Amino acid sequence: MRALFLIPGDGANQLQALPAVAATAEQLHFQIQVACHPSLMALWKLLPAVEKVIPFNFGDATLADWANLLGCVREPDFQACINLASGRQVDLMLSMSHIPNRMAAGGFSATETVQVPQGLWPAQALEAYLRPIGVSLDAAAFRLSLSKAALDEALATLPAGDGPMLLLAPSAGPDDWPAAAWQELPGRIAATLPGLRSLQVPPASPAHLPERAALVAASDVVLASDAVTIELALLSGTPVVALGRSSDSLPARSGVQGLGSPGPLRDLPSSDVLQALGLG
Structure with missing residues (x-):
């Protein structure tokens, strides 16, 4: 089984999501796919649990790009989507997917709308997206594994x-x-x-x-x-x-x-x- 993470933003945003992605892979024994900006794909080499990185420019995507992304996410056996993006296009795409558990801070495609706490290190705040699928997060305990x-x-x-x-x-x-x-x-x-x-x-x-x-x-x-x-x-x-x-x-x-x-x-x-x- 698999989980999909949709992560817009810059390199810092991607790095803040690493502990959440690692916890999901470890606790659920899921394979993970991540969609992020093409220029940031190399970053995910830091986390071996990620089986595939989907290049996607959330800030400048065409209708064809969204259709291609939908094709990517409808085929694998995704059980969960942690959606950190927002907007009508991502909601339309996810609502047409077959992913049963879709966590987001808002939007009509979410099966679980999460309340993201303020005043936390952003990496730890992402636990709100994981609780609905039974994953706990101690982001401060996460360590990169380097060769x-x-x-x-x-x-x-x-x-x-x-x-x-x-x-x-x-x-x-x-x-x-x-x-x-x-x-x-x-x-x-x-x-x-x-x-x-x-x-x-x-x-x-x-x-x-x-x-x-x-x-x-x-x-x-x-x-x-x-x-x-x-x-x-x-x-x-x-x-x-x-x-x-x-x-x-x-x-x-x-x-x-x-x-x-x-x-x-x-x-x-x-x-x-x-x-x-x-x-x-």
Whole structure:
């Protein structure tokens, strides 16, 4: 038997759904198919439980695209659909499918309308979609499973040495923490922690998310405003200071800290960042 996940949105949205997809596969012994934007298909290589990824651009789909998607979902033996999309087109498509259990936050195609709680890490909030099919979710306990080869390759790209490894991942957006602050931070830390190793990386590319996941897992701590890198750190169990993230958008566990609020970070003091890293 199978479950279908319809997941619009960017890389961060996809990563936040990984624990829910994994829990469904494990607890129900289902095979899983995921429909997401074509540029994000490589991300799902991180989860072996996914047997097939269906490329679908929810934001710019034609009537023919919806018809093709309907053809894809009517043939396999789907028992459940977790629908994170919305709109008349997706409702029409699902209402013509043979899927008996269809969970969504709204829409006329839903057989179960779920109430998504506020004030939770988005990955944990997805439990609302799983309860109707008897699946429980502890998203904070989920960990990505990466191959030794991928981790070894990531380790080979890090600076040499045996000191703690700090991965810096700015978003590079107009409201991000200033570039000069990112560049100066390792030197300020090294003044009190001489063995520090650091590497600054650009925003995560959708085509190279598995490689970024290995790099995050190979680091000792991550400082990031890049949303995808933050989610990878949360799913890898790597300690992270997430710039521009409020505490209620993160799991409540040791080693995870939000700093600043969503919006401009240009005035965030470096002293606050150092303190969040435990070096203030």
